[in-house]
Amino acid sequence: MASKIALLQVNPVVGDINGNALMICELSKLASQSGADFAVTTELAISGYPPRDLLLQPDFVKTCHQVASTLQSEIPVLVGTPVPPKDDRSLPGNGVVRAGDSVREVTRKQLLPTYDVFDEARYFEADERPGIARTIAGLDIGVTICEDAWQHCGATPNDYDSDPISQIVEWGRQGVVLDATVNLSASPYHANKSEIRIAVARSAASSLNHPFLLANQVGGNDDLLFDGRSVIAWPDGTVVVAPAWSEGVLLTDLSNPEGCDWLGDGEVTILSPNQELEENDDDLLDAIIIGLSDYCRKSGISKIVLGLSGGIDSALAACVASAAVGSANVTGISMPSKHSSQHSIDDAKATAEALGIEFSIQPIIDLHSAADAELSELLANGNPVAGENLQARLRGLIVMAHANANGAMAIATGNKSELGQGYCTLYGDMAGGYAPLGDLYKMEVYALSKEFNKRIGMDAVTNSTLTKPPSAELAPDQKDEDSLPPYPVLDEILRLHIEDGLDATEITSKGFDDQIVKDVLIRLSRNEHKRWQMPPAPRVSKRAFGQGWRQPLAARHDWRQ
């Protein structure tokens, strides 16, 4: 019988050590029943990735290590876990142990990513030994952890001093023949990231001259998403990919790609040597939904409330919320003001009805008049933005009252384009525990709205919402384009700067108006104080506001001039 290795594609809850252990046991049982010889978890599967400052509590590391080492399983399991520091003056390791073996460690991570959303040098000490775990169920196995495999094909932003894949290749030259190398990963999602991940796996398999198996975490943890898509690559470039966004077991037949199997929802994709994986059109939609649903589930939140303005952002946010926690657990509130049009209320209502969520209309006209009267002198003589923000904040106040009264979580409905320009109100439309659209450019909000309609076969986002000019409706006849460039232009300028790192000169040279580019970039840097206080948003782009974006607040940003 051919050797079978099971990759456990798990969705851990950060800090839920015993719960995560139980999940690993269940999946390894499933793997064992399906004939697996041994199993491999994802990176730090016991603690969940990223555990962040929980790692600074020595008890946490000890408990993880102890639970991982004593985990009961019918087949051997390589478990990703924090491992204790080597001495009093060192940091813990990001390691792998073999369940049931509390004496010997298998390996520790050598390359610690400390860029973008990663902070690993803050928490871990890098190891220097390549990990080779022999005689697991009769197989000789190389063991690497996530980033360890990325240096080899130059897929890291900067070079490390060592290359763990080449080290294993060197062992091979010295006569240590391995059957396979495994990689325990928690490789975060962004759109089209799986291309790179598959390239990493192919490069490693090709150099190692044996199969390379990468088990990747799945699910959302705060602002980070993990898409799963565990990968097996053979030296000839053949690849088997597990489904995205779904927990399960990828059962590998080392000698036969066609013999690989997925235990769980969905099925494997087999790619021939030069074939690329196509991400579905609605991958981004799945990402956003799992981000919100996992955040709620892992936080013990069952109900969501949001303002439904009749605009595209809140309409899509309602769609995502209903998919994340179920329509019966979502409340949309239309809060028309004197500046709101009837079509806004109608569109909001149509969205709520299509989704089957609870809907209420709570006009802010009286409250707004009362506040206007109380603050009349101030508003008459001050910056008109005060009056506009007042309306947004009254709505925030009402949504939060609903949330607090009913034990629901409010969600903020803003998108990346408006957050990037400060075209949003702190404590108003920015209020909420999570911002599901916070890493989507405006034009992506349109595209995903259409995608969602297609998926459910109904116009949850109405045609009117999709086609009317975007407006904050905070002043008479106000349109977003009065203050901002048209969204296709704005989105592209922001994307070129944020994602691709281009400066004003480089963006202008692509054909954009010089002044518009400068205005967009200066608004971006001047509104960092708002984003400092924005709720977490699921990261779907190469670079998102939040953990991977650390800008100074009180700073000069015109240093180029």
Next chain:
Amino acid sequence: MASKIALLQVNPVVGDINGNALMICELSKLASQSGADFAVTTELAISGYPPRDLLLQPDFVKTCHQVASTLQSEIPVLVGTPVPPKDDRSLPGNGVVRAGDSVREVTRKQLLPTYDVFDEARYFEADERPGIARTIAGLDIGVTICEDAWQHCGATPNDYDSDPISQIVEWGRQGVVLDATVNLSASPYHANKSEIRIAVARSAASSLNHPFLLANQVGGNDDLLFDGRSVIAWPDGTVVVAPAWSEGVLLTDLSNPEGCDWLGDGEVTILSPNQELEENDDDLLDAIIIGLSDYCRKSGISKIVLGLSGGIDSALAACVASAAVGSANVTGISMPSKHSSQHSIDDAKATAEALGIEFSIQPIIDLHSAADAELSELLANGNPVAGENLQARLRGLIVMAHANANGAMAIATGNKSELGQGYCTLYGDMAGGYAPLGDLYKMEVYALSKEFNKRIGMDAVTNSTLTKPPSAELAPDQKDEDSLPPYPVLDEILRLHIEDGLDATEITSKGFDDQIVKDVLIRLSRNEHKRWQMPPAPRVSKRAFGQGWRQPLAARHDWRQ
């Protein structure tokens, strides 16, 4: 004539490359006029510390390096600046150049702190060569950068692989005789940190057997504070310390501690070999004030508005604001509700009058009634916290309307104890661009209030405010102690856990009630979502919420049970 080295204790604006260069030129001119042979700036003085993700823009590093290298000065100046990466696949260096010498670099930082508030491994590549800059004004000088000197006496949380001070000692053994070693620092403040910094300097001077000169940044940059207190230590343990919280030049006479001079406000302190520096009682008060004043100045904010409840937090916040931007630029608003007592209004008014700030009374009674009426059903049937938060949010809305109308910044008045327990309202009392008291425990708020009164010789914080039981006044006869342990107990439990890293068992063993300790720690971990959205607060403790505190949100925190 004896050799004189000038330490330029600068207060840079992050990103203001030309402004910082100008400041360095002015201080070096002052130094030159006073007979200095050469000058040394603080770490990354050209960019300001910490430049955070500005360092990810290649242009930024290039511009800093170019401006630092071409800076004009009558005497040589060693300037702290980011320096370009050594190749395409590397990160920049945290370096030192000699002004006017754009060819040769002096050195790059070897030890990159990546813990607590530090993220240097994210931005810089560590260097491996000890820095020795010879023949500066006829002197042979060793050059180190901040953390480089901290490994030597074991003052870092974990060990580095190398010790730059020992490397220079080794050069000495090999016959390279130096006159002094300088250290360009941006060493952030926390209470009693200067003790450790002086110990670092003494340890280095003792091992090197020549004077060790540490130039430290001063001023606030977002949530980080730098106290200055540049230090010169001699091998026998004699130390000269520059004033705290003040920009200026520490002029060193290498051969005579008594001959050292401070060019600026204040004066040097000379410590004999075993003497410790005493921080003044009001050091913490200075820290908080400079945090807010620098944040405002560096952000171009001239006016502050805040809610004045008559409670101790808002009273002290008003004192700090008036000291930071001047009484004429501060507005305090009393916003009594039906639950507010007359003494609250009287206390708020007395504070405003004592400080000479603008004061207005804006009752929320009518608005509260209007909101209550609109949301009556919801509030009657829901969690009572909704009604309490509603009042706090109406106040937040009014304060923000004032801020937006008048171009002022609202400040949040919460303290670390209540933020740590979630005893505060998102978008209510947590609203604002800065939280000056956000890293002060409640009992420190009392102590600083008394200190402030003493300093100005008036009861700006009234005796009534200082002595009445703390109350949020959001429900009839509400007292903080109905929901929280008495503050002296709460503060100490929080401090033991947050600052000293003790767990529940260890805290209980110090004599605290087991259940109280568990409740406090579980409230701390469950309210991370609120702190995620809190405004920046100046760090004055060993561990503050914010940049140095990275907790997961959707996580289980009861893993010990």
